[in-house]
Amino acid sequence: MKLLFEVSGVVHAPIEDVRERMFTDAGVSGSHRLVDRDQGVIAYWGNWWYRGEDSLHPHPEGALLVHRVYNIAKQGNWAPYLANKLFIGYRAQLEETMRQRVKQLEG
Template sequence: MSRRLITEVAGVIAAPVEEVWPVLVQRVPSTELGEHSLAYQGGWWYRGEWSVTADPEGTRLVHRVYNVAGNHWAVALGNRLFIGFRERTRRGFAEGLAHIGTQLGCATRLA
């Protein structure tokens, strides 16, 4: 599969991986599920990947968005040249991160 990274965002959740992982699995629809990673592929170009790893503060959550349609010009045009895409992704990620923190009763922060 050809893919190109569009954006990446990360955050830290003040809870262990064992508590964060099941919450993430419930929140994110997945088409592929690994040990501590999951992916969702939707539409004709989008692939989102999430992973959790241990962090000195608890758990590090990383979200990456890939273009899996290759260098097809229509991907950029269909997404308005990705203007504002990174900021919207970061904002949505921050909201999801805060929701996980609320659900687990712990602090979160963007990395």
């Protein structure tokens, strides 16, 4: 498993409130999803290379939300770069999505 991207944002709200909002529609763990409310982690994977992981951590200003994207391809681990056009613009997309999620979690 290789970390490809990591973005984070501070949610200016009590971590307990953020955890409740984050897990409202998270569902339960399954064959392509890990939901660990105690640890504040939601992970999901699919296709042949992708694993996304959201984690929640204490922060002096509220809660720190971290999103990581991993390459989990067992073979041909170079292929996701080609399949995703070398990930051009991907980080910017992740950062914008993080800004939107922070606003949503702030209530």
